[in-house]
Amino acid sequence: MVVGLCSVPSLSYAAANPYVSVSGGLGLMNNSSEDGNDDAVEYNSGYLVNGAVGLKSDLGRIEAEVGYHRNGVDTYYGSPQSDTDVSVWSFMANGYLDFDMKDQGIAPYVMAGIGVADASIQSDTEEYGDTVFAWQVGAGVGIKAADKVSVDLGYRYFKPSDVTWDGSTYSLGSHNILAGIRYSL
Template sequence: MIRTPVFAFVISASICTSPAMAQDDGAYVELAGGITAANDSDYDSQTDPDIEGTIEWNSGFDLAAAAGYDFGTFRVEGEIALKEHSFDRVVSGTDVLESGPDLVLDLTTWSFMANALADFGDEDGIQGFVGGGVGLASTEIDIRDTRSGNNDRDNDTDSGFAWQLLAGVSAPVSDSVAVGLKYRYFNQGDISYIISDDDDFNTDFSSHSILAFARLNF
């Protein structure tokens, strides 16, 4: 797991010691990684209205790579990202329906996003940015059940529209490299899974991520 506080320390040191000015008006690539916290996912069954509950997720990781073009105060980019979470427990109201370690439930999300970002601040110092993106996400749920001597495994994937909001800060460490931190809110709704017995389970997925990144300008 990438430790965001370490990246924050490196970024702070770079800001204090590097009077460099990162380039604008050109192509760039960016790598990012950090931690992500998923919101609880409510679910229900299409075949049995009595089956419903909430999945509570553990914190996970978020990795991303992007390529784009910087127009000066405005950037556009294409981004691919991977998020992974394991579940903490499944609840219905105040009742705990399921928890580990004999039941494992993992969530893996690949997203392919087009982002638009607005930059503000000094080119030779700390810059801020805000923006958002839309695109396609594919989320897989993987269930492994070893309760009562079982060795069952089920998984399914659903793809659909996704959107996200982005905000962060960056600072140059050379004429072509900038580093920073950013926040990402990600949302993929209307997810449907067929897990077993041909039953469709409906849910959604959203998360909050803190990412450290490095950007190389050409």
């Protein structure tokens, strides 16, 4: 999907407008299975922040994004874990298809992205990490706030490939609710 979103409008990006954006929000990480054991790890609600640079044309947007996600571990096989966190640095290439409603000042969008995620789990005494492929899909709306400023409200599902920490394999994935600002340069 990303290839399609990026390749179709590629001819129009010669006259595209650059932009920068920042966003943040609530990260609701799915419970993780460990080596096939469902719900081995349960997470607290967390947060995420993203920064991106991109190009916008009449057909859509393409961007490079760096993100940071952090969630506390609530339980590990039912045992409370107050001092353990999972953090993920993501490096994504995203494509957006904007449905610009110029007269209303809003632009609903759908997006998809691919990249890499550097996921780690850390406690007071240990830390393990793994770098894996990641993808994300989402939808939302951009609301024009000023001549060069848009407020973005959206949802994304973020999914790294399974990670290996200390010899065990864990599934990761999160539902993210985001609010952000996009500034056209």
